[in-house]
Amino acid sequence: MGMTNPPFPLASANGIATIAALIGDPARANILSALMGGQALTAGELSWHAGVGAATTSGHLAKMSEAGLLAMERQGRHRYYRLASPDIAQAMESLMAVAAAGPRRHRPPGPKDEALRTARTCYDHLAGRLGTKLADRLNERGFVILDDGGALVTDDGRDFLGSLGLAIPDTGGDRRPLCRVCLDWSERRHHLAGRLGATLLACSLERGWIARNPDSRAVTITEAGSKEFATIFGITLEHLAAK
Amino acid sequence: MGMTNPPFPLASANGIATIAALIGDPARANILSALMGGQALTAGELSWHAGVGAATTSGHLAKMSEAGLLAMERQGRHRYYRLASPDIAQAMESLMAVAAAGPRRHRPPGPKDEALRTARTCYDHLAGRLGTKLADRLNERGFVILDDGGALVTDDGRDFLGSLGLAIPDTGGDRRPLCRVCLDWSERRHHLAGRLGATLLACSLERGWIARNPDSRAVTITEAGSKEFATIFGITLEHLAAK
DNA sequence: CGAACGCTTCGGCCGCGGACGAAACGTCGG
């Protein structure tokens, strides 16, 4: 017989299916999307985001935790859930890219979406027009090199960031990229991710340049931030207005 | 009431769920994995890979095509399916990374896996020990810069590739990265993807350095290839042996 | 031109898994 061995559990394919099936449920996808904001959320909050009851949500959270997608931390009578690793966030990102590229789902961009398009978090870094502009500016000034999908921090870039008081954590043995690009689903262009992106977001939050929105991944640019982004990076609010 | 608007279809989250749900079925995941080999396959071949009947497979293929995951081309009485875009391949890659990182699924690496670990295709480029070694060598010689997740082709690199008779297609308006890294699920390190990776694979096939395996993504290194990889890149078969 | 082949469509079966309400568990506040 010419037929070779059966195509049984094809090693890794099964693992993919398991993970994808978890992400593939609407309620769970909503939960994961909410956690893409980068903060840990309580089961109750996630239940709200998921759009299903607390009981159902609890089941979903248990499954995703067991599969290694989520990490849990108890704090008093709350349980905080967050994405277990940056890998999860990246997988979500690529799925977003595919979903966005797919058949044009007639999607009238509401005002809510508009806020997301202006500036939002993408797991642990900045996205939207602010995120992409930031990447552009750092590139123009030679602080990072964005060549067509690749990303590198230059020595000048390190100096510049150092002058801002930003040392990028070295996290020795960590396999986390220093600087990578991430496809922005709303702008369809790249913004900065990796440890550099994380540092920029953390800094912007700490110094009060931007503020998180409680119910969405959108962030609002404060007055202080508006000033600082202009002086440091040459990004004004007009640059970020919807075109 | 303090509750804001309902958490209804959270814009993009739903699209993610749709895509992920498609990938999340074992049969479909097998189909997509098979197509990660980079070649177009007939419905019949895919049915074999999927491990389900022809009728069922046909339904799966229709769904994935409609969702924009697959592209179809009829040729005689066959219908050839392939991944619709590199984005799809990248999404599969990130899911593999998550799946591989997950809870250590007791997985005794069979001899079949061993061939995959040595050299295989990853959509349109090379992976496995051959793929990662190739990336290492090009990096060591300064032809590409692999800095911690970022990837760039240097001018020296372009010259070197040119001297091999390899012009990397420019594909003007294309948004496809010239050179990106791709996490190798077996080696847990990076190999080269993007247009550069695609060019290297295409070249290796055309010149007969490697040959595809009909039933899997594994490729075998020919005698000619063994010689060329040694002289051009300094990669010998010993480098590629299981450790 | 009829038979074999490749693939898709149709109809029906069946099991998995998501949804909820009720109740149990654990924590914080008075």
Next chain:
DNA sequence: CCGACGTTTCGTCCGCGGCCGAAGCGTTCG
């Protein structure tokens, strides 16, 4: 110590969707 709250567990229901066999179309070959 008791009641309110956040979360999980349990039991149940039910609908979606994968699977197959049979039949229908289009193509290729003898």
